[in-house]
Amino acid sequence: MTRDAFSLGRTLKIGVAVLFTLAIMVAGIFLLYSRRADKETRRAYSMIAQLEQGMSTQEQLLSEARSARQKLIQTDTTLQLQNQTEELRQRLLRAENSEVSGLRQQLNETTGRLHRMEAESAAAEVVIRSYAPSNLSLKVRDDGIGLI
Numbered sequence: 001m002t003r004d005a006f007s008l009g010r011t012l013k014i015g016v017a018v019l020f021t022l023a024i025m026v027a028g029i030f031l032l033y034s035r036r037a038d039k040e041t042r043r044a045y046s047m048i049a050q051l052e053q054g055m056s057t058q059e060q061l062l063s064e065a066r067s068a069r070q071k072l073i074q075t076d077t078t079l080q081l082q083n084q085t086e087e088l089r090q091r092l093l094r095a096e097n098s099e100v101s102g103l104r105q106q107l108n109e110t111t112g113r114l115h116r117m118e119a120e121s122a123a124a125e126v127v128i129r130s131y132a133p134s135n136l137s138l139k140v141r142d143d144g145i146g147l148i
Contacts, residue, residue, distance in 0.1 A: 065124055078121075081114040 088107040095103050 061127070065127075068124065078114065078117055081110055081117070085110050085114060 085107065088103055088110060092100065092103045092107060
């Protein structure tokens with residue numbers, strides 16, 4: 001009987017030791033994966049913050065471009081310059097020799113201003129177009145966050 005009690009005690013001790021070892025292994029695996037999940041979460045939050053900052057920068061660029069365009073439309077400077085250029089060309093055709101050099105100089109200045117304004121407008125549109133398609137959409141998946 002004592003022999004059965006000793007073998008039962010030994011079996012219980014081995015069983016408890018195995019359970020204790022399994023519990024330590026499960027806790028280690030849990031800690032390993034929970035730290036990895038925390039890192040992924042922090043990385044996802046920082047990525048979202050960067051995207052939000054980029055979006056605010058793009059929104060600022062777009063609002064500045066809209067206000068500049070509205071200002072340009074309100075003043076109609078380009079239209080005025082185009083009309084002035086046409087008027088100078090007509091006057092140049094009807095002008096006498098003494099007025100030709102002065103009219104040519106005015107026409108060159110007006111044409112130069114018109115070309116500069118068109119180039120500035122085109123450059124602003126290129127900047128806006130280059131930043132506009134950089135919007136990224138996020139998709140939340142079961143295993144984390146991914147870019148679409």
